[in-house]
Amino acid sequence: MNNTHTIDAKIELWSAASPNGWKVGIMLEELKEAGVNLPEVELKIVNLMDGDQFSDEFTAVSPNQKIPGLVHGDIRLMESCAILQYLGEKYPSPLLPDGDMRWQVIQWLTWQAAGLGPTFGHKLSYTRYMEDVPAEQKSHPLLRFNSEAQRLLRVLNKQLEGQDYICGDQFTIADIAVYPWARAWKWCKIDITDHHNVVAWLERVRARPGVDRGLKYGVPSEEVDQWSEERKRLVARGGASMTSIASIQSANK
Numbered sequence: 001m002n003n004t005h006t007i008d009a010k011i012e013l014w015s016a017a018s019p020n021g022w023k024v025g026i027m028l029e030e031l032k033e034a035g036v037n038l039p040e041v042e043l044k045i046v047n048l049m050d051g052d053q054f055s056d057e058f059t060a061v062s063p064n065q066k067i068p069g070l071v072h073g074d075i076r077l078m079e080s081c082a083i084l085q086y087l088g089e090k091y092p093s094p095l096l097p098d099g100d101m102r103w104q105v106i107q108w109l110t111w112q113a114a115g116l117g118p119t120f121g122h123k124l125s126y127t128r129y130m131e132d133v134p135a136e137q138k139s140h141p142l143l144r145f146n147s148e149a150q151r152l153l154r155v156l157n158k159q160l161e162g163q164d165y166i167c168g169d170q171f172t173i174a175d176i177a178v179y180p181w182a183r184a185w186k187w188c189k190i191d192i193t194d195h196h197n198v199v200a201w202l203e204r205v206r207a208r209p210g211v212d213r214g215l216k217y218g219v220p221s222e223e224v225d226q227w228s229e230e231r232k233r234l235v236a237r238g239g240a241s242m243t244s245i246a247s248i249q250s251a252n253k
């Protein structure tokens with residue numbers, strides 16, 4: 001990867017109002033909270049319902065055609081957790097600590113990218129979106145993803161025992177990666193209420209000013225914690241079209 005960009009190049013964040021996008025919004029705001037002097041940030045909203053993710057312009061940023069994407073000088077990055085790590089390394093702060101602690105953070109960051117994020121995402125798709133899939137075909141994936149989500153929540157709950165954040169007393173990019181999916185538990189219909197450490201951690205993270213500002217990327221302030229009925233309908237319609245049988249068939253041509 002070419003690393004010759006000037007340090008003060010503008011940051012372009014290509015994103016949408018969704019958990020993987022909010023990770024980067026929260027990161028940028030938490031960096032400011034940590035005292036980092038960021039360059040100008042331009043938020044470029046990718047309208048997933050209109051198919052903007054498949055445009056040539058966005059594909060040049062994110063070959064996987066999913067948000068978020070980041071452009072910083074010569075750097076073009078996809079994958080939310082790679083973007084968190086990039087920003088953490090580029091702008092040093094306690095969000096990505098040095099030494100042995102860094103490996104703790106990378107380990108939980110990867111756990112989110114490989115486990116909790118996909119599991120919550122698949123559970124959400126089968127629960128809310130796949131309108132044209134018969135109920136009997138959804139029943140096994142729903143069982144599977146719900147039980148895996150509960151297993152992952154038990155792991156997270158144990159990790160949070162006796163500490164404020166995932167890697168100890170310090171809020172890090174591991175928390176930033178996990179939080180937007182974990183907070184979507186009602187939308188995913190994944191019950192977290194038995195996982196008391198997770199419930200307390202969600203409240204602790206939500207109370208942070210940087211997190212509060214980051215959640216407003218692409219969402220009106222009054223809808224950060226409670227979407228309007230109109231937004232719920234729009235998101236459900238967009239999700240249904242992205243996960244429809246027709247869309248799966250056309251993607252495989």
Ligand SMILES: N[C@@H](CCC(=O)N[C@@H](CS)C(=O)NCC(=O)O)C(=O)O
Nearest residue numbers: 018019020048066067068079080081
């Ligand atoms: N592993 C990726 C997942 C990205 C992802 O699934 N993004 C969703 C929104 S949360 C998306 O762009 N969906 C559009 C589509 O599937 O067409 C990451 O962490 O960045």
